[in-house]
Amino acid sequence: MNNYLASHVANLPPSGIRKFFDLVATMKDVISLGVGEPDFVTPWTVRESGIFSLEQGQTMYTSNAGLFELREELSRHLATSMGVTYNPLDQILITSGASEAVDLVMRAVLAPGDIVLVPDPSYVSYAPCAILAGASVNYIPTHAKEDFRLRVEDLAKVYSPKAKLLVLSYPNNPTGAIMTREDLLPIADFVTKHDLLVLADDIYSDLTYAGKHTSFASLPGMQDRTLFVSGFSKSYAMTGWRIGYVAGHKDLVAGMTKIHQYTMLCAPITGQFAALEALQSASEAKAEMVEAYDRRRRLMVHGFREMGLDCFEPLGAFYVFPNISKTGLSSEDFAEELLKEEKVAVVPGTAFGPSGEGHIRCSYAYSTEQLQEALKRIAHFVKLRIS
Amino acid sequence: MLTTEDCKLLKLIQEDCRLTPEELSIQTGLTPDYIREQIKKWEEEKVIVDYRPLINWARTGVEKVSALIEVKVLPQRGYGFDKIAKRLQKFPEIKSLLLMSGGFDLALLIEGKTMQEVALFVAEKLAPLEHIQSTATHFVLRYYKQDGVELMGEEETPQRLVISP
Numbered sequence: 001m002n003n004y005l006a007s008h009v010a011n012l013p014p015s016g017i018r019k020f021f022d023l024v025a026t027m028k029d030v031i032s033l034g035v036g037e038p039d040f041v042t043p044w045t046v047r048e049s050g051i052f053s054l055e056q057g058q059t060m061y062t063s064n065a066g067l068f069e070l071r072e073e074l075s076r077h078l079a080t081s082m083g084v085t086y087n088p089l090d091q092i093l094i095t096s097g098a099s100e101a102v103d104l105v106m107r108a109v110l111a112p113g114d115i116v117l118v119p120d121p122s123y124v125s126y127a128p129c130a131i132l133a134g135a136s137v138n139y140i141p142t143h144a145k146e147d148f149r150l151r152v153e154d155l156a157k158v159y160s161p162k163a164k165l166l167v168l169s170y171p172n173n174p175t176g177a178i179m180t181r182e183d184l185l186p187i188a189d190f191v192t193k194h195d196l197l198v199l200a201d202d203i204y205s206d207l208t209y210a211g212k213h214t215s216f217a218s219l220p221g222m223q224d225r226t227l228f229v230s231g232f233s234k235s236y237a238m239t240g241w242r243i244g245y246v247a248g249h250k251d252l253v254a255g256m257t258k259i260h261q262y263t264m265l266c267a268p269i270t271g272q273f274a275a276l277e278a279l280q281s282a283s284e285a286k287a288e289m290v291e292a293y294d295r296r297r298r299l300m301v302h303g304f305r306e307m308g309l310d311c312f313e314p315l316g317a318f319y320v321f322p323n324i325s326k327t328g329l330s331s332e333d334f335a336e337e338l339l340k341e342e343k344v345a346v347v348p349g350t351a352f353g354p355s356g357e358g359h360i361r362c363s364y365a366y367s368t369e370q371l372q373e374a375l376k377r378i379a380h381f382v383k384l385r386i387s
Numbered sequence: 388m389l390t391t392e393d394c395k396l397l398k399l400i401q402e403d404c405r406l407t408p409e410e411l412s413i414q415t416g417l418t419p420d421y422i423r424e425q426i427k428k429w430e431e432e433k434v435i436v437d438y439r440p441l442i443n444w445a446r447t448g449v450e451k452v453s454a455l456i457e458v459k460v461l462p463q464r465g466y467g468f469d470k471i472a473k474r475l476q477k478f479p480e481i482k483s484l485l486l487m488s489g490g491f492d493l494a495l496l497i498e499g500k501t502m503q504e505v506a507l508f509v510a511e512k513l514a515p516l517e518h519i520q521s522t523a524t525h526f527v528l529r530y531y532k533q534d535g536v537e538l539m540g541e542e543e544t545p546q547r548l549v550i551s552p
Contacts, residue, residue: 015552017550017551017552020550021548021549021550021551024549024550025549030549032549032550034549034550034551035547035548035549035550035551036551036552037547037548037551039547041545123552124552125552173552291395291398295399295414295415296414298413298414298415298416299413299414302413345549345550347550351552368414
């Protein structure tokens with residue numbers, strides 16, 4: 001029946017992660033460092049409020065934009081945490097996870113012929129969403145020697161006058177790279193000069209380990225150019241609740257709300273009540289999770305460097321992105337052979353774009369014991385290949 | 388005052404006191420020498436009081452009985468709560484001793500082999516003490532959670548996908 005598929009869907013490449021997932025699924029006793037979600041369970045106070053909302057019979061649709069109390073609380077939260085004020089009435093839209101928000105941004109602002117500028121490597125869904133919106137993608141390579149930060153010179157090299165949207169996803173999945181205010185300022189100048197919009201995917205913004213995250217929207221003159229996307233999945237360990245949001249200029253939010261109302265109608269109500277509780281009372285639980293990630297992050301970087309591999313220090317998210325090229329293997333071969341020989345699953349860097357070649361993504365959203373065992377097995381594998 | 392780094396270190400030791408200074412160093416970024424020094428200092432200052440495992444005796448089959456005793460005392464001039472507590476804490480049967488606000492003054496957690504043993508301790512050792520006005524004994528039926536650790540432990544761990552973006 002393939003001939004019935006629309007050509008732009010038929011031609012959409014399957015996720016690089018999917019191929020690997022199928023391989024792992026056939027094996028037993030695998031230690032996986034391949035998971036892009038927290039190992040923590042949602043803090044109890046948050047789960048409890050979700051349960052309470054169900055007991056109260058809160059099982060209906062909410063308004064398209066989401067519960068007003070949640071948008072109000074979110075508006076306060078964003079003002080305090082990043083210093084940007086969004087009107088809860090018309091500048092914030094609650095979505096089914098940040099993933100939906102990414103899709104809405106692309107579909108609301110892109111038309112056939114437009115170009116989206118996407119840092120490489122980065123999260124797997126930007127390019128497919130852009131393509132589904134009729135646009136095409138120019139990748140901006142980022143480099144290990146610059147800690148995978150986005151440089152304006154590299155941005156300028158791939159810029160085209162047809163470019164309309166720049167994606168910024170920092171802290172970055174898969175590299176764990178962050179962008180400081182100083183790193184972002186030249187990007188802001190470039191964005192203004194070329195009249196670009198920015199999709200700032202700040203989903204990992206609470207998971208930083210060297211000072212506070214700077215949001216692109218908080219830079220002078222950037223709020224109206226930025227579609228700020230984030231959610232509750234990573235910060236509050238709430239992946240399955242599917243609650244994200246997008247904030248931005250009211251005209252753009254109105255456009256996205258139109259698509260959202262015809263396709264999703266509203267985000268799940270139980271998750272919205274839980275998210276409200278997360279903002280109100282889970283900041284301590286969040287801080288404890290961040291502390292735990294920070295300890296594991298150091299453990300992982302130390303572990304890879306001990307093996308003799310280059311591993312730049314990631315300062316955000318929960319991934320390390322070591323360079324495995326010393327082993328003489330490509331990312332895909334490394335991941336596949338490691339899985340077969342040592343039963344450790346990691347994700348090849350190329351699953352996140354061509355600049356990921358020579359690297360593997362290892363999540364440290366696992367217990368210290370699991371990480372230590374995985375490091376031991378990887379060290380054994382690497383030792384046989386480098387001398 | 389503790390620095391943030393020291394506070395993190397202390398919390399990590401509280402979570403798992405088996406970690407060596409070298410292992411603690413990897414996870415905190417502090418040097419092993421600094422960590423050794425801090426631990427020594429904290430031990431001397433009695434910030435770190437002791438290192439012992441949390442044992443769930445209910446799983447061993449060994450008979451143990453615990454009781455929570457509410458005690459009302461009559462503090463007298465020159466003989467306040469602290470002095471009474473100093474005497475009470477010497478009894479090996481008393482595992483925890485706390486000064487409370489509210490309807491009674493001291494809370495004691497007592498352990499013994501049998502209910503009889505605990506009852507005898509209260510009747511013969513505790514109640515007759517000078518300054519003790521009254522006691523109320525509540526036997527513990529089951530520990531569900533102790534020192535922040537859930538002891539039921541049989542819940543299934545939720546499964547994550549093996550690989551996800």
